[in-house]
Amino acid sequence: MLSYTLRRLLGALPTLLILIGFAFFLIRAAPGGPFDRERTLLPEIEASLRAAYHLDEPLYRQFGRYVWGLLHFDFGPSFQYRDYTVTELITAGFPVSLTLGLSAIVVALLVGVTAGCIAALRQNSRVDHGVMALAMTGVSIPNFVMAPLLVLVFAVTLRWLPAGGLGDGSIRNLVLPVTSLALPQIAYLSRLTRGSMIEVLGSNFVRTARAQGLPAWQIVVRHALKPALLPVVSYLGPATAAVITGSVVIEQIFSVPGLGRYFVAGALNRDYTLVMGVVVFYGVLIIAFNFLVDLAYAWLDPKVRYR
Amino acid sequence: MSKLYGVGVLAALAAAALAGCGGGPAAGATSGRAAQIGGASGSELAERQVLHVGNEAELQTLDPHRAEDTSSFNVLLDLYEGLLAEAPNGDLIPGVATDWTVSEDGKTYVFNLRREARWSNGDPVTAHDFVYSLRRGVDPKTLSVYSYILSPLLHADDITAGKLPPEELGVRALDDHTLEIELANPTPYFLGLMAHSMAYPVHRASLEAHGDQWTRPGNLVGNGAFKLDDWVVHSHVKVVRNPYYWDNANTKLEEVWFYPTDDLNAEFQRYRALELDMTGIVPAAQIGFIRENYADQLVIAPYLGSYYYGFNVTRPPFKDNPKLRRALSLAVNRDVITKQILNLGQLSSYGFVPPIPGYTQQQMPEAGWTQEQREAEAKRLYAEAGYGPSNPLRTQIMYNTQEDHRRIAVAIASMWKQVLGVEAEILNQEWKVFLDTRNKKVDTQVYRQGWIGDYNDPFTYLEMLRSTAGQNDTGYSNPEYDRLIAASQSERDPRARMELLQEAERVMLADMPILPLYTYVRARLVQPWVGGYQSNIMDRHRHKYMYVLKH
DSSP: OHHHHHHHHHHHHHHHHHHHHHHHHHHHHSSSOTTOOSSOOOHHHHHHHHHHTTTTSOHHHHHHHHHHHHHTTOOOBOSSSTTSBHHHHHHHHHHHHHHHHHHHHHHHHHHHHHHHHHHHHTTTSHHHHHHHHHHHHHHHSOHHHHHHHHIIIIIIISOSSOSSOOTTSOHHHHHHHHHHHHHHHHHHHHHHHHHHHHHHHTSHHHHHHHHTTOOHHHIIIIIIHHHHTHHHHHHHHHHHHHHHHOOHHHHHHTTOOOSHHHHHHHHHTTOHHHHHHHHHHHHHHHHHHHHHHHHHHHHHOHHHHHO | OHHHHHHHHHHHHHHHHHHTOOOHHHHHHHHHHGGGTTTTTTOOBOSSOEEEEEOSSOOSOSOTTTOOSHHHHHHHHHHOOOSEEEOTTSOEEESSEEEEEEOTTSOEEEEEEOTTOBOTTSOBOOHHHHHHHHHHHHOGGGOOTTGGGGTTBTTHHHHHTTSSOGGGSSEEEEETTEEEEEBSSOOTTHHHHTTSGGGOOOOHHHHHHHGGGTTSTTTOOOOSSEEEEEEETTTEEEEEEOTTSTTGGGOOOSEEEEEOOSOHHHHHHHHHTTSOSBOSSOOGGGHHHHHHHSGGGEEEEEEEEEEEEEEOTTSTTTTTOHHHHHHHHHTOOHHIIIIIIIOSOOEEOSSSSOOOTTSOOOOOGGGGSOHHHHHHHHHHHHHHTTOBTTBOOEEEEEEESOHHHHHHHHHHHHHHHHHHOOEEEEEEEOHHHHHHHHHHTSSOSEEEEEEEOSSSSTHHHHGGGSTTOTTOTTOOOOHHHHHHHHHHHHOOSHHHHHHHHHHHHHHHHHHOSEEEEEEEEEEEEBOTTEESOOOOTTOOOOGGGOEEBOO
């Protein structure tokens, strides 16, 4: 298990380097630069700006400088948000995205898995059809439609919850964005759980458990749930990364100061250091989550461990 | 069947949410309260003097000498005050300076500063602060992209170019409260520049103490009516009353919160949910809904900005072809764009410089004609330029990706097609790509452009079309035009100067390197309990004039 872990960790390094390289050169290859303005800058000013951000150096040296900085956790200064370094921006934005993302995943897991189990146990009943119809709707309504709907109902009309912002960071401010983020995940997870639970419930060891006269809830919780969760877990890694990193739309609609907004703003403004910082950070995050999933898999499924 | 029905209802609901329909409750709630606003007298103040305003994109910086975006300017107006300041209606009024004298030749200004002016930490604001700050503004090390605002000061351009040290700038402290500024040329709009953020003073001691961190809450020391209390990027900026401000007795608001919103619709929803007292802007797509439900809160006012198309005159087909350019300009029915497409009260324009006091607006000679007459003339010019049904002009309109720009481009292409038979292709590019393409003048033929004036003087527009100007993306070059602009820079008599500028615009309009379309307006929503708000052409609002009525 230890050598497996180490091998996986070492394997991630080249992936990360390639990612950094691609992002570094691609963003610079995009037409237009950080100093293009409606009003063209005076050549002297553009020259001193380029010098200040080391953009006047040859590319290989800029790249070397960047990687060297990364090794010291220095992502460089932001071109767009001039009063901050990229490290500061990520440190400020990530906890917000993380809170939103993790809350959404926890909510989605609790609700989705429960709904999926109930649907599987009452297969083809009205409950099952109802849950699955809701799930289908949830999967097919994108969150940029759902989120404004929730705002319209709960903020503008009923005035129960705020329409945007984090306020003082209280739960009230989190309810709508977390719900919008969680809904599609709930939908997907409940379908996934239902499918795999039905399969597991039909397997030999469950039949044996039934034959032994165990109560239904015990069969589900003690025997069927763990194997039924395997597909859920393998989905969970990428899903968590996606929810934490992919909440760009939700962060915009709810004016939440998360990391996703820097991605968009950074790319649009050709804020090279900011885009790079977010890409590298996301890269590390996604690699880490996939790694965790592999470990969880090994724990859940003995077959993986012995391989 | 029933499932399908459900989906249909959801889709309809979603469409309604996006279109902003079903807003009865919010609108009803506010108009229902209208009767009590301001209490019995109508001017009673609310107990909590806190204002929440929408502020468009996240601000780039709180360093007044490095700021270049409206979001930053809006906050800086509260944190700082220059020698001059703006009244609620935009008029220039004394700021830190109480009065000033101008020398005979118009090149030397002496300002007397308020003795009671204080920084937000209690230090006195002195002439030395202004000397330090103006030098900092032109110093190339500051990396200011707006240093050209200070260009009229003696030696400013040479300092920005790195040829002279900042100490050579034409600014001197005669004593603690008297400041002398020397200009290279008499510059009639100079006083207006002294209200720009480039001319705000910064607090030397805190800059030196905190280095890169000097604009952070707790470090930033300003001299405005408010001081910085909190700044969370992409969440909010909070400013609170500055008790040391010289006119603090007249400040009514205790706190102002600025909220950045990338999404115009999100800002509008926050306004409807009463989280914002004012928006920065209104979503154009919802204007019909807003007019219906929020008519009493919608404030629309002229804005110092021109929207126009440029012709690339360095390449065929527009090179040396003023007849073709005139034909295309005359074939556009501007009223269709302003009244039917945009419908916010924008003014159709037939000249470049928007309405500015003291300047007689110039227009194409055909401005007073009917559209039919213009179209007839357009056809004649088009034929004279050598085009016709068998030989139509094939061209391309390029614009930066945005819905309104697209709608306008489509309309213009179809007007050209209908009136002249022009085959115009429309092409959009993402903003930075577009800037790059436009500036290279290779792939552009007709392109979209807009400009918001930096100061309230025609020069901020007309200088852009000088043959040497960096922003001249048309490639327009007419020695007569350049001569008139240069002459206006050394002309001391304000009237004669304006006449030179007007003459320059007439020359340019006869050549038609640009196709003027409309003058901008600024639209925002303001809750009925916000007092002291006045529209002005520069859209500069100091919150020291505003207050919240009881509601």
